[in-house]
Every structure is written in C-alpha cells, then in structure tokens.
Amino acid sequence: MKLHIKNMVCDRCKMVVKAELQQLGHQPLSVELGEVVLDKELSSEEKTVFKKKLEALGFELIDDKRSRLIEKIKNLIIELVHQQNSLLKTNLSDYLSSRLNHDYNYMTNLFTEVEGTTIEKYFIAQKIEKVKELLVYDELTLSEIAWQLNYSSVAHLSSQFKKVTGLTPSHFKNIKNKKRNPLDKV
Incomplete structure (x- = not known):
C-alpha cells in the first residue's frame, strides 16, 4: 500500500513519518520524499489517527491523483537541486517526463493551475535556496556555486538571485538574519 504525503521534503521528515507509522504498529517497507510504502493497509481508524498526527507535524496525507502528481514533481525538483547536483545539467522537462511518465505540458499546466506558479519558477526558487545555503556555509x-548549480555564468546566477530575493549574493552573504527558508515554504 502506498501513502502520499505533502510537505515531506527532507531526511528528517522521512524519519518523523516513519516513527509515527511505527507507533501505530506498522513497519514501512520504504519511506521516500512524499511517499511511503507499507506492507499492509491501514485500517480506517489508523488512517484517521495517522492523518491527524501528520497534520499536527505540518504534513498532509494526499488522496487525489492530481495532488500526488504535483507532490511528486516538487519532490523530484527538491531532490534534483538539493541532493543530485550532477543531474542539474539535464533538461528539466525531459527529467520530469521520464521520471513521472507524463507529458511535460500536462504537468506544467496542472502545476500552474494548482500551485499558482510554474514548474520553472519553482525550480528556480529551489536553486536560489540552494545558493543561499551554499553562501551561508x-x-x-x-x-563554484554557479558551476555546481549549472548556471551559465556568475552574472546569470547573480541576476536571478537578485530577481528572486531582492538582494545581490554578496549583500545576502553579509546580512546575518533570516537568510534561508525551509524547503516546504519555498
């Protein structure tokens, strides 16, 4: 049985969700970003309890196909930007289409309709969060950051950074408060 969970965007999130399922007496077969595979079905009572626990922790159990696809898109982009830098050189539309077996035009239209932003803008927002992280470190x-995140030049990275944050990378690096956003808030 597969469960799809919104806002599950990091390894810590996976650990929390796994622990909650174990408290219910279930041992997940796998816990990935946005998706849990269980060996057996949750009873309706267990599902209700699990759903309430998830909501208290800032997660959400997703039941419809469209929302699941959007979560998969988000999770693949987060994984691509924050964990698989070497794949950033691949074409985003080809990457998502091949991984999700959906037409990119369908995915981008659905994403824009539901999220109010494009897949490309979401991808850029994730890249800028990664830039912030690397600047803080x-x-x-x-x-080196521009090369790692597959920007064509430092100027392109700086221009995109300023457009998204309102700050230059060097100014951002110099300020000390509220530098980064949690990935589920991007």
Whole structure:
C-alpha cells in the first residue's frame, strides 16, 4: 500500500513519518520524499489517527491523483537541486517526463493551475535556496556555486538571485538574519 504525503521534503521528515507509522504498529517497507510504502493497509481508524498526527507535524496525507502528481514533481525538483547536483545539467522537462511518465505540458499546466506558479519558477526558487545555503556555509566561491548549480555564468546566477530575493549574493552573504527558508515554504 502506498501513502502520499505533502510537505515531506527532507531526511528528517522521512524519519518523523516513519516513527509515527511505527507507533501505530506498522513497519514501512520504504519511506521516500512524499511517499511511503507499507506492507499492509491501514485500517480506517489508523488512517484517521495517522492523518491527524501528520497534520499536527505540518504534513498532509494526499488522496487525489492530481495532488500526488504535483507532490511528486516538487519532490523530484527538491531532490534534483538539493541532493543530485550532477543531474542539474539535464533538461528539466525531459527529467520530469521520464521520471513521472507524463507529458511535460500536462504537468506544467496542472502545476500552474494548482500551485499558482510554474514548474520553472519553482525550480528556480529551489536553486536560489540552494545558493543561499551554499553562501551561508561560505565554503565555495560564487563561481563554484554557479558551476555546481549549472548556471551559465556568475552574472546569470547573480541576476536571478537578485530577481528572486531582492538582494545581490554578496549583500545576502553579509546580512546575518533570516537568510534561508525551509524547503516546504519555498
């Protein structure tokens, strides 16, 4: 049995969801971003309890196909940007289409309709959050960050960063408060 969970965007989220299921007496077969596979079905009572626990933790159990597809798109983009830098050189539309077996035009229209933003803008927002993270760590130069995130140039990265945040990367690096956003708030 598969469960789809909204706002499950990091390894810590996966651990929390797994622990909640174990408290209900279930041992998940796998816990991935946005998706849990169980060996057996949850009873309706267990599902209600689990749903309430998830909501208290900021997650949401997803029941309809459209919402599940949108969550899968978001999770693939988050995974691509934050965990698989080497794949950033691939074409986003091809990557999503091949991974989700859906036409990209269908996915982008659905995503825009439901989320009020495009897949591309969501992708850019995730990349900018990654840039913020790397700037805060202060281990890479802006040139290295641009190369790692597959920007064509430092100027392109800086321009996109300023457009999204209103700040230049160097100004952002110098300020000390409210630098980053949680991935589920992007």
